[in-house]
Amino acid sequence: MILRAVEDADLIRKARRGDVEAYNLLISRWERRVYNYLQRIVNNREDALDLSQDVFLKAYQNLRKLEDPARFAPWLYRIAHNEAYSLFRKRRPEGEAEELQPETMEGSPTVGGNAVFPVELTLAVSVALLKLTADQRETVILKIYQGFKFEEIAEIVSAPVSTVKSRLYTALELLKAELAPVQAPRGAGAAPPYGGGTPL
């Protein structure tokens, strides 16, 4: 659990009164997570960055409409979800948003010029994720990478909890088959961030 001197709710209240610095602090807490969520959905870093900026701008403009500051995370991700799907619709008016191609590995995470993770493994995971439908992929991202509860995911994607579960469990079955040949040793990667959407 991360203890903060100033809670998000306090920053939201200040931002509502026009305190831009408070809102910038709020952004700094959430921008990395929102960016990664969008990057994994749209599979393009530039688009993800542009969308992230739009998301935080729209969130600032509509901050007064947020009734419960404690529900800020699902509310923010709902905006991000809408922005991402709006982009899908612009790019593919027919609504086909699933045929994404993995980005080149030039932008893979590196430390000091060396890849942090073996390229083959991260590529395999990326490819496996891209084989899912857009809805399945988004559900996996929100659950596995973002650590939201089913109810929160249902709110973000505007679908019933049963649908969210169905999407996730179907996706996990598919991923199990896809990742079996490259199954990583247990404990690899970061610990799952369960705990109610605490920003990193």
Next chain:
Amino acid sequence: MSCSPFDLRDYYFKELAENERRLTEVHVKTCAGCREELDRLRGVEAGLLLLPDEEIPQRIGFISDPVFEPSALRRAWAAFWGSAARLGFASAAMLSAALIVFSVTHPAPLAKTPAPAPAVSTAALEANFSARMHQAVAAAVAASEARQAQETQKLLAAADRRHTVETQAMMERVAEYLEVEKKHLNTLILASNDAATREDAR
């Protein structure tokens, strides 16, 4: 297919209620199949988590420029319209104001009360009422008596006519009877005369 009392995947993702979680936990300790299923889920999750989070290429931030900042009045206005409670209060206030204006501009019509009766003494009223009552009663009685007299006259006339007719009929019957009796007597007299004549002749 898992034999767990509750969905093993819900258990893995910590989405079960506390009592459900405990029951599933007890089951998993004794079920090798469910433990294997949990291991598979852990394996898939670990594989997915190989894809690490990335740092955002460019930090996002807004500048506080007074030129673009809304004025205090505008912020207050936006805050007012952004609050459902305040909107509700404003609606109620406007409704109240509308009701007041309507009630002022459209006064309710006064109830028509009967004109007050002129001040007269009770005795005079009673005398007047008594006189009218007597007059009405007298008129009613006179009319009733007239009707009764008329009815009586009619009945008497009818009775007279009936009596006359009956008397006349009776007189006719008596006359007929006398006539018959007279003829009978004559016949008897003639027969007696004939018999006397025959006696004399013998």
